[in-house]
Amino acid sequence: MAQQARAIKTRRAILEAAATVFAERGYERTTIGEILVRAGVTKGALYFHFASKEEVALGVLDAQMLDVPLPPRAIKLQELADQCFLLTHRLQHDALVRASVGLALDTGATGVDRVGAFQAWIDEVSAILTASHARGELLVHVDVADTARLFCGAFSGVQAMSQILCDREDLAHRVSVLLQHFMPSICTPALLTSLDLTEGRVGQLAAEYEEQVLRREQDSAGDTHG
Numbered sequence: 273m274a275q276q277a278r279a280i281k282t283r284r285a286i287l288e289a290a291a292t293v294f295a296e297r298g299y300e301r302t303t304i305g306e307i308l309v310r311a312g313v314t315k316g317a318l319y320f321h322f323a324s325k326e327e328v329a330l331g332v333l334d335a336q337m338l339d340v341p342l343p344p345r346a347i348k349l350q351e352l353a354d355q356c357f358l359l360t361h362r363l364q365h366d367a368l369v370r371a372s373v374g375l376a377l378d379t380g381a382t383g384v385d386r387v388g389a390f391q392a393w394i395d396e397v398s399a400i401l402t403a404s405h406a407r408g409e410l411l412v413h414v415d416v417a418d419t420a421r422l423f424c425g426a427f428s429g430v431q432a433m434s435q436i437l438c439d440r441e442d443l444a445h446r447v448s449v450l451l452q453h454f455m456p457s458i459c460t461p462a463l464l465t466s467l468d469l470t471e472g473r474v475g476q477l478a479a480e481y482e483e484q485v486l487r488r489e490q491d492s493a494g495d496t497h498g
Contacts, residue, residue: 283321284368286311287335290328291371299329299381326384333389335372340484342477348404349459350467352397353451354477356427360447361478363431364440377432394420401458414458426450444471 289311293302304325308315322328342358345351362369375381376389398420404410430450434443448471456464 279321282313282317283331286313286318286321286328287331288368291332291335291368291375294329294332294375294378294381295371299375299378299384304328329375329381329384330388332368332372332375333384333386335366335368336376336389336393340481340488342481343484347409347463347466348400348407349409349455349463352400352404352423353455353467353469354473355396355400356447356451357444357471357474358477358481359427360431360443361474361481364443365478373428373431377428390424394424397423409460409463410458411460419458423454426454444474447471447474 286307290302290307293306293310297306302325304315304318307325307328308318311318318328322331336359342351342354345354359369363373372389375384376386378386398416401410401414401416401420405414405416410416427447427450430446431440431443434440434446448469451469455467455469459467
């Protein structure tokens, strides 16, 4: 258990160090040596977890994905809003997630596959919209594939603008505004009023998510000791 915990800690340290250097110098100019120095680990430790700088970058990109899934909601479109609100919180409070999004938007990072991160997000949104359509939550004109890409692009633009203008201090408000404009264009009127699209939901979801992560870690520790 102790060895596994150390390995997890080392991997996280490498990713956080790489994220910092990528943010400072850009992916192309970053070297493995700089990541090693910043992380305070040996070359052998890094290559135990990652075969190359690109694999490190892919690990950083994966940081956007949730450690545990959000619980299902009575209205599927609320899950879409909740994903955005939780990502908002993580962008404001988790340096690794900020670096992950920054790397995904780094047009100079030609040596790493940035398509995968975006496509995974688009696919996740598409899955929610497909389930929403099956439940009759969507207006009849809504095209799932086009809507998923529009939604992901809109969120990316809003968070980038918030970062530039105020270091994302107003991101919860901006995302709330985005959702309040976006949802009426796709959601049936009967369900629209049941959606919580207020910025106060960010804090609620953050607490709920952190509790789920803690519970999973406790369960995992219990299984190991058992």
